[in-house]
Amino acid sequence: MDEQELKNKLTQEQYRVLREKGTEAPFTGKYVNEHSMGMYKCAACRAELFSSDAKFDSGTGWPSFTEPANLKNIELKEDNAYGMKRTEVICKNCGSHLGHVFDDGPEEKGGKRYCINSVCLELEKKA
Secondary structure, three states: OOHHHHHHHOOHHHHHHHHHOOOOOOOOOOOOOOOOOEEEEEOOOOOEEEEHHHEEOOOOOOOEEOOOOOHHHEEEEEEOHHHOOEEEEEEOOOOOEEEEEEOOOOHHHOOOEEEEOHHHEEEEEOO
16 A cells, blocks of 8 residues: 555544654543453554453553564564654554554563554454
8 A cells, every 4th residue: 555545544643643653642542441352453554463462551541562463563663763762663564653662561471561552553353
């Protein structure tokens, strides 16, 4: 899908976050307090990204996951924007920005917190 097709498919907010590396305001995303079982997919290309089994309440205001559902669908890249040193999480399939990963997740689950913008995700609920 080219950029114009993505622009037509996505909402303005989705495009801003996914393609222009924006961030949604904390505690505003539709998946922050979502507890349904299923698979979270990329809103741009529908690649499988995170299972609801890995979701946890981090209290940060964004959906948080301990690990990706499929490592081959995620790319990690150093991000030094805004004077911060972070690790960006990117959909490997379409190159869209998803959020960032931090080392302050639950220790018993590996210590990672994938902090992902709700607008970047579509939840395919289990029947």
